[in-house]
Amino acid sequence: MRIHWVSTIFIVLFKSTSEVGPVLSMWQFDGNGKLLHKVNTRLSAGSYGEDELISLIQTLYIKQPVSSTSISGDEEETEWAEYKIKESNMFTVDKYQQIGFFPNERAFALRYQTAGMLETVLRQGVLGEDDTGEESPKNLKLPSSRPSIVCENCLYSINKDMRARAFHIMDPKGILEMLLIFLEERGSVVDAPPSLEDNSNRIxxxxxxxxxxxxxxxxxxxxxxxxxxxxxxxxxxxxxxxxxxxxxxxxxxxxxxxxxxxxxxxxxxxxxxxxxxxxxxxxxxxxxxxxxxxxxxxxxxxxxxxxxxxxxxxxxxxxxxxxxxxxxxxxxxxxxxxxxx
Structure with a gap:
């Protein structure tokens, strides 16, 4: 069984220059709701096994930005980073991440111990080949290495075959550090990618x-x-x-x-x-x-x-x-x- 989520996230370890299909976007906001960065991604997910033995396999692709060292006018293929997320056994996820799952509504909540994966995605999706490994890169806000809380809440669309995944990241002192929103639409072809269009008065x-x-x-x-x-x-x-x-x-x-x-x-x-x-x-x-x-x-x-x-x-x-x-x-x-x- 295999499904495809055309997503909006961050991640990467292995680079690929092959086209991986249509993309959507991920949004990073600060605690005041200011948009910091947008990254294009694609997520492929599958599973095997049954009942408590079922495991989830996921591969995340992140579209990389054009390097500052590239020569203007060069026609380079779009470069993607590929990250194979560690297999997750559903029983283990429930035990250690304390999943709250609502199957009828297709909603769930998870907690994480670190934000390391999100940092990797941000670095690759925003900096790409220009990442020098600095602890605090210029113009890029990264999550703390030891956040107090990393929580994911996922809601499924009422109108479309898509979902929104929202991440709260709290710093070591328990203060809101950043918010991440991933919009994901199922399938390999998307007519019009969903967007987080701004509103002048959000209240x-x-x-x-x-x-x-x-x-x-x-x-x-x-x-x-x-x-x-x-x-x-x-x-x-x-x-x-x-x-x-x-x-x-x-x-x-x-x-x-x-x-x-x-x-x-x-x-x-x-x-x-x-x-x-x-x-x-x-x-x-x-x-x-x-x-x-x-x-x-x-x-x-x-x-x-x-x-x-x-x-x-x-x-x-x-x-x-x-x-x-x-x-x-x-x-x-x-x-x-x-x-x-």
């Missing part, structure tokens, strides 16, 4: 009231249980220019309801709430949320969560929330689908 699509339902799956170390809730969320701007977010969650089939209200301020594309949580607004109807200071939550023995939201159409959105305990272990993953009311 507008998220304002209003949203109603939906959620599924929460607790990780194995926390009992491997599942719970379903009805949700109502709202985000409004009051007369003083403050953002008011109100979220209520009711256990399905009961009248047990939890309600959380936050007040926040917005500067450019960054929203900071009074409860120590922030949202970075991204183009393409997306936002990513995280604590302003994970270290503070850990010091206070509090759990914390990371969030990815994708609003593909004006009235429908998906959210994926990954909750961690004070020791950095994944407590649960929650998938939410909501409609604007």
């Amino acid at each position: 507008v699509p998220f304002l209003g009231r949203w109603k939906g339902s959620s599924v929460t799956k607790r990780s194995g170390v926390y009992g491997a249980t599942m719970a379903e809730h009805d949700t109502v969320a709202s985000l409004e701007i009051d007369e003083n220019g403050l953002l008011i977010q109100d979220i209520s969650s009711t256990v399905k089939g009961s009248d047990v309801t939890a309600n959380v209200q936050w007040t926040g301020t917005m500067h450019d594309n960054l929203i900071k709430f009074d409860k120590g949580f922030q949202l970075t607004l991204l183009p393409g109807g997306m936002y990513m949320g995280c604590p302003t200071d994970i270290a503070k939550s850990v010091a206070e023995l509090k759990s914390f969560h990371l969030e990815f939201c994708w609003l593909e159409s004006p009235d429908k959105r998906q959210r994926l929330v990954r909750t961690f305990d004070a020791e950095g272990l994944a407590v649960s993953s929650t998938y939410i689908f909501e409609t604007k009311i």
Whole structure:
């Protein structure tokens, strides 16, 4: 069995000058939502085995930039770097990366120990042959060698055969370092590559009231249980220019309801709430949320969560929330689908 994801990412070890097919792009943003870099890639994935023995094989190709030493006018073939990702046994992934998987929604969340692979992709996709191996290359922001959290949240498109994978990377002190978005479309031919088109006012699509339902799956170390809730969320701007977010969650089939209200301020594309949580607004109807200071939550023995939201159409959105305990272990993953009311 083999599938192809025409993607947007970074990576590479082995160079190839052969054409590997149509490409999409990956976007790197800073914590304020500023676009830093865009890299073209292609991902090929396959699997073998059955049940707990099933393993995933992936090969990532990254389009390299033209070298600064190339002579103007030279007609060189597009150069790609090829990286064979280490085979992953699905049982091992579940045990060590604490995967939160929602098969019906084709959504998942993973955690990583390092960001080494992402650094390699950034170096090859942005610097290519001009990479001199510097620890801090000019005009390229790399993830810390020992990040406190590297988390991937993946949401599948409601309208197309494509997905968005969002990476939170927190520095060793627990502060947001960068955000990565990979858009991937299945197949070998793409009529019009998806794009993260910028919006002059990224907050507008998220304002209003949203109603939906959620599924929460607790990780194995926390009992491997599942719970379903009805949700109502709202985000409004009051007369003083403050953002008011109100979220209520009711256990399905009961009248047990939890309600959380936050007040926040917005500067450019960054929203900071009074409860120590922030949202970075991204183009393409997306936002990513995280604590302003994970270290503070850990010091206070509090759990914390990371969030990815994708609003593909004006009235429908998906959210994926990954909750961690004070020791950095994944407590649960929650998938939410909501409609604007």
